[in-house]
Amino acid sequence: MLQIIKTKDGSVSLLNSELNETYHSIHGARQESMHVFIKEGLKFFSDQNKKNPVRILEIGFGTGLNALLTAIYGAEHRIGIEYSTLEAFPINESLWQQLNFAQSSEEAKIFFKLHHEPWEQWTEIVPGFMLRKINTTLQLASFDHNYFDLVYFDAFAPNKQPEMWTLPMLQKTIESLTPNGVFVTYCAKGQLKRDLASFGTTVQTLQGPPGKREMIRAIKH
Template identity: 45%
Template sequence: MKREIITTADGSNTIHIPEWNEQYHSKHGAIQEAYHVFIRNGLEQISKENIAILEIGFGTGLNCLITLLESNKTIHYIGVEAYPVALEELKKLNYTDNLNGKNKANYFQVIHACPWDVKQQISKQFSLTKQKKFFQEITDVNTYDLIYFDAFGARVQPELWTEKIFTIMYNSLRENGILVTYAAKGTIRRAMIAVGFSVERLPGPPGKREMLRATK
């Protein structure tokens, strides 16, 4: 399947898949979307000093990098990805040119140099485990405080936005844990509610009217 690097509205890159007309991040701004959905409405809502995060769709590692740069708490980050992005593509992405933060370029390299399925200490307060597997294979229970649900959209991969998947997410969260996603479709919200989540509609990032935050 053909893939190409494009520049989004905030100047940061993403990967575009023409056959699906789908991107890894919002064409209205990859970095803006990551900050709005996952940092402001996710990470910053967790008051704990020791936070376990599960990312559904590790992709380019952008959400991981921003979390590493922005958090002063102890983070245990698990990124799940069935189809890792090729190193050749990662080298073309300009995230470190568009982000603030000490050691940002080095961190981006280290994140992607980490072997899969092995816990790595990226900094004193940030550990990363990249897991190469399908989302359906997640078996964790009461493990995470926060889920970044960043799968491809329901239009192209509806099987990733079902009650079956959200049951796995619900079970993997600790009590009062939260899941945040850029998506806001009614069918997705209803699937979340059906498995036990309390769901809020929140203002979306640039280019989207709403997003969802679900609490266990």
């Protein structure tokens, strides 16, 4: 059962009542997404690497909020983006139509297209932003090695969905990154840091978004 909730910055999120887990921080969905994935992920990567397009892999498309903010950032900074996103349980239209993330009519158009475009194929959402939504699980997915520049690892928390955070799942995700590729997640667990370091990545503990102390970034060499 999915239920719409309001978070502290005024933006909405979803609550999965079986797992008792929200899709975003209750302290603010939009500000969490901006901080963890855009500022510490996309901005960090593209400030350091003048790469165009940037190839992004998201684990967990969910509400499409990360995809929306990425499309906006890419358009504002003239960064081409190829955005591949995995989702095991896509939400239905009656639900995503009720999610009011957009802060302008332009954003609303982008958000509509992100959800409305078909799955399993590349589609252009706005000039320079290509989307490929893949309806599968992380467990079943396979990725080309050295392909993605940036991974948004946005699975449900390890205590709710431990099968997403196992060494084999992390290993195939890290292997999909190019050298200098960046992995970001809102999770800050010590075990995750040790696991990421075991693949030879440089692991950084960064300040988290409002309401959360820390987050993790790992850089591949």
